[in-house]
Amino acid sequence: MRLLGYGLVFAAFSLGLGAYAHNRIDIWIEQTELPLVLSEVGAEVRARDGSLLRAFAVENGRMRLALRLEQADPQFIAMLIAYEDKRFFKHSGVDPRAMIRAAGQAIWHGRIVSGASTLTMQVARLLENTGTGSRAGKLRQMRVALALERRLTKDEILTLYLHHAPYGGPVEGLRAASYAWFGKEPHRLTQAEAALLIALPQSPESRRPDRHPEAARVARQRVLARLSLKPDHRQVDVPYRMQTFPQNASHLAATLRRKAPERRKHHTTIDAELQRKMETLARRAVEGQASGVSAAIMIADHETGAVLAHVGSPAFSAEDGALGFVDMTAALRSPGSTLKPLVYGLAFDEGLVHPDTLINDAPVSFGTYAPQNFDGQFRGMLTVRDALTLSLNIPPILLTHELGAPRLMAGLRRAGTRPELPTGEAGLAIALGGVGLRLSDLVQLYAGIAQGGRALPLHVEQQTTTPNPQHFMSPVAAWQVSHILSDIAPPKGVAAAMGQVAYKTGTSYGHRDAWAIGFDGKHVIGVWLGRPDGTPVPGAFGGTFAAPILFEAFGRISTDRVPLPPPPADALILGTAHLPEPLREFHGRSTAFSDTANSPTFTFPPNGAVLRRSGFGVPIKLRAGVLPLTVLVDGMPMVTKMRGRDVVLPLENAGFTRISVVDAAGRSDSVEIRLD
Incomplete structure (x- = not known):
């Protein structure tokens, strides 16, 4: 009876001691200071279909991309857990069974056969960036792992692993690794691809397939063998190089990140396939050109204002010199003759002229300003239609004199552009390019003309609100301008029927800028070529230098042109002889009664x-x-x-x-x- 009593006392003491120890362990775990568990990820700029245009590195140049657990290939997750931590969903951060198994295997074989680290312990090591060689380090990982399991869900712990696992060089995390080694998102991996990405984090540098392909093959095969998976007959060799991350629309991406550095994702209106085509076209446009010549292309849907392609230069790397980083869609340049359609459109609205009004292309001076045509010749009396088609200089100067230069500047601003004057005062020369504008401004202006004179703001980020565009030109005047521009013959060697594309070219003073801007019934495209530093490019004319690129860009959108709209019901379509008397010949208001x-x-x-x-x-x-x-x-x-x-x-x-x-x-x- 006494022995029974002693036994009960001992049992009670043992339970109490166990409870005390368990309580102390609880306190030890609860008092654990956890490392930061919010994973820093690089900012991403995405196309309209959600595909990646460009990704930015985090600190120290590491590439780590945001990943939700459901974005990962389920097969990869299943293989990872089966290979690394079979009891992941059952243990509390440390797996005693795995430890006993690993110790027994080490004693039996005289060497370490398998590790006992759980996925949670690996996350602890990755978060604190500690090694596994010391006992103190291993104990710390166990403590952090136990604490992580109490404060996070299994899915959250697994997501941390998918963000921080190393895959060689600066690459961290499954999504960045999938891009680096296979050039794709990780939602559909082959067995061989998944096996390689499971093996790499254990020894990311010594198994890098671009440097140690045989070690990578052996490690991949070990994963497949342990999981009893037969090699896929379609299995390809390990990748021999680390692929570059997408860098499409790089200038636009850099601008968006600079404007909102706190944002992790930028959802743009860019069409990824069209963007790649335009980047290829821009590179081809400068092949064989003089040193330093650059190109920029911009495409927008003028019905919605969405920018579909944005190419700031043919390349975006230090290898191409500092000027490759200059976004020429946003650089202030002289627009040359590309503003003439606006001059004529405003003149149509003011009732100064009609497309078939006669206007005199003859020598003229305004004080000390005596404009000349580009070729130094004069054509005498001709129609306004022909004056715009031939891109003569005297007629638009005469019309600007009647309109007033401030009126032209106001028209530019109402069209949604941001003109900047070199002297701060508007003069007649702005009609011929004496004002600073950007390629994006000209695309905005021509998009408005294509939309019947409505200034629909262009946008590069997806938006939910629809702006209410204002008219800067009447629908009739806009159609008259469009109709004239559509009659301009395409450049030599371009197989395009007139009437499909309305376009205008321009060349700035000294051949510093060559422009071509055009639109059909759906798209507006702007092309610029020149040197970013503003030095001349001898022989560069908009008509021969930029116009062929414009038409090639239209061809790469589609070979089927969306037709231009028919004339408005109130458009006055008459020949010169049948126009009202005041519109038959332009004299200018100041000389109307002379x-x-x-x-x-x-x-x-x-x-x-x-x-x-x-x-x-x-x-x-x-x-x-x-x-x-x-x-x-x-x-x-x-x-x-x-x-x-x-x-x-x-x-x-x-x-x-x-x-x-x-x-x-x-x-x-x-x-x-x-x-x-």
């Missing part, structure tokens, strides 16, 4: 005359006009300081010829003849 009776006029030959070549030249007879007179043939002066009103011009070449006369007061007349 005395025109003394303007020089041809009495012979009449306009449209067909003359036979006589060998003695073509006689010219004039009346009125203030002497001296200047006679031009096809825009080039042939007779200057003429004190009479009769002259014989030495013209003998067959074909059409335009003859113009300008008097000392700047008034002019012209005729077109044909010599047979």
Whole structure:
């Protein structure tokens, strides 16, 4: 009886001692200071379909990408747990069975055969960046593992492992590893790919397949063998190089990250496939060009304002020099002749001219400013339609003088652009490119023209709200401009029917910038070529340098053009002779009531005359006009300081010829003849 009593006392003491020990262990675990369990991940910029455009590294250049557990391949998760920690979902952070098994195997074989670290212990080691060689280090991992299991769910612990496991070099985490070694997201891995990614974290440097391919093969096969998985007959060899992470739309990605450095994900409107095509096109555009020549391309859906492709330069790396990092879609440049459509559109709205109004392309000056055409020639009287098609300089300057330069600047701002003046004061020269604009501004402007004069803001990030666009040009004026631009012939060698694409080219002063901007019924595209440092590119014209790239870009969107819209119901479609009297010929408001009776006029030959070549030249007879007179043939002066009103011009070449006369007061007349 007494022995029974002693036994009960001993049992009670033992239970109490066990409870005391258990309580002390609980306190020991609860007092554990855990490392930071919020994984820092690199910012990502994604395309409209969710695919990765560019990923940014975290501190020390490590590549670690955010991953939700459901994004990982279920087969990989099952293989990982079966290989690394079969009792993961049963133990509390430390697995006594695994420890006993590992110790027994070590005693039996005289060497370590398998480890006893659970996945949770591995997470503890990764979070604290500690080794496994010392007993103190192993004890610390066990303590942290036990604490992690109490404070986190199994899925959260597994997610930490998938973020921090090392895979060689700067690569950490399953998602970054899948990109680095296989160039894809980790939601669909083959057995061989999964096996390699399970084996790598145990010895990430000595098993790197790009440096130690045989060690990688052996480690991969060991995983498959232990899991009793037969090699897939489609199994390929281990990758021989670490792939680069996606770097598409790099300039745009850098801009978005700079504007919002705290954001981890940027969801853009970029079409990933189209972006890659345009980056390839930009690289090809500068092949064989002079040193330092760069290119930029931008594409938008003008119906929604979504930017679909954004190429700031042909390359984005130090190997291409510092200028490769310059985003030329956002650089201030002279737009050359690309603003002329806006000038004409505003003039149409003001009732100054109609597309078939006659306007005089003749020498003119405004104080000390005497604009010239690009080729130095003058065409005399011609329609506004032809003036825009030929990209003449004098007519838009005349119209800007009537509109007022501030009116043109206001039109630019209402269109959604951000013009910057070099002198702070708007002058007539802005019509010819004397203002700073960006490629993105010009795409914005032409998108508005394509949308019937509506300034729909372009956007690169996905948005839920729909802006209410304002008109900067009437639908009729916008259609008239579009219709004229669609009649411009495509560049030589381009198989594209006129009427499908409305476009305009431009060349800035000194051949520093070559532009081509165009649109069809769906897309608007802008192309720029030049040197980012602003030095000239001799021989670079928008029509020959940038326009072919523009049409090739349209071809890479689709070979089937979305047609331009039909004319609005209230569009006035009449020839010159049938226009209302005030619209038949542009005189300018300031000269509308001036005395025109003394303007020089041809009495012979009449306009449209067909003359036979006589060998003695073509006689010219004039009346009125203030002497001296200047006679031009096809825009080039042939007779200057003429004190009479009769002259014989030495013209003998067959074909059409335009003859113009300008008097000392700047008034002019012209005729077109044909010599047979």
